Amino acid sequence: xxxxxxxxxxxxxxxxxxxxxxxxxxxxxxxxxxxxxxxxxxxxxxxxxxxxxxxxxxxxxxxxxxxxxxxxxxxxxxxxxxxxxxxxxxxxxxxxxxxxxxxxxxxxxxxxxxxxxxxxxxxxxxxxxxxxxxxxxxxxxxxxxxxxxxxxxxxxxxxxxxxxxxxxxxxxxxx
Numbered sequence: 001x002x003x004x005x006x007x008x009x010x011x012x013x014x015x016x017x018x019x020x021x022x023x024x025x026x027x028x029x030x031x032x033x034x035x036x037x038x039x040x041x042x043x044x045x046x047x048x049x050x051x052x053x054x055x056x057x058x059x060x061x062x063x064x065x066x067x068x069x070x071x072x073x074x075x076x077x078x079x080x081x082x083x084x085x086x087x088x089x090x091x092x093x094x095x096x097x098x099x100x101x102x103x104x105x106x107x108x109x110x111x112x113x114x115x116x117x118x119x120x121x122x123x124x125x126x127x128x129x130x131x132x133x134x135x136x137x138x139x140x141x142x143x144x145x146x147x148x149x150x151x152x153x154x155x156x157x158x159x160x161x162x163x164x165x166x167x168x169x170x171x172x173x174x175x
Contacts, residue, residue, distance in 0.1 A: 020076065020077040020130075021075060022075050022077065022128040022130070022132050022134060023071055023072065023073045023075070023134070024042065024080070024082075024128065024133075024134050025069075025070075025071045025133055026069065026070050026071070026072075026082060026135075026136045026138060027069050027135070027136070028067065028068040028069070028137075028140055029137065029139060030066070030105070030107070030139045030140035031066040031067070031140050032086075032105065033063075033066065034062075034063045034064060034065065035063075035088050036063070036086060036089060037060050037086075038062075038063055038068035038070075038085070038086060038140075039058070039059075039060055039085055039087050039092070040058060040068075040082065040083075041057075041058045041082065041083045042055055042072055042075075042082055043055050043080065043082070043083070043121075044078055044080055046121045049081055049083070049121045049124075056080070057075070059072070060087075060092075068084075071133075075128055077127075077129050077130070078128060079125050079127050079128075080125070080126060080128060081121060081124040081126075082136060082138065083108050084106060084107045084108070084138055084140065085104050085105065085140075086104050086105040086106070088105075089104075105140045105142055106140065107138040107140040108123075108124045108138065109124045109126055109138065110124055110125075110126060111137075111138060111139050
């Protein structure tokens, strides 16, 4: 009986070892201050990229000396994307003008950027395909700043939004 239990234990341990896994270590720099926190999302599908749905993995970490660091252990081999933003007011939400123009700084894996809007998912992708500690450096970049001139048709809408007393219905706080 002991031999059977021992054999099953070794078998299941070897199966666990056979699942290829890596560690992702992320260093984020370029924060303008240490106020608030960094919110990091690791995506393994386009379905969660920049959506208010649960990403594959996520973390909330403090910013110290304008740098934030986090590691994700035991990631299966695969293709991933990382998105980060500086949650300066610690409300667990990327604040944006009209829900479109970010007011808080952000960054992506591969330091992907686009002229207008966020980068495409495919430009943020990287592979984990061997047992390793993969180090990513993500530069946090500027968002729309207070006082930025918006097109006239957006200014009118922004004024209406600021006058509204109704709470945002799309706000979803992550646990």
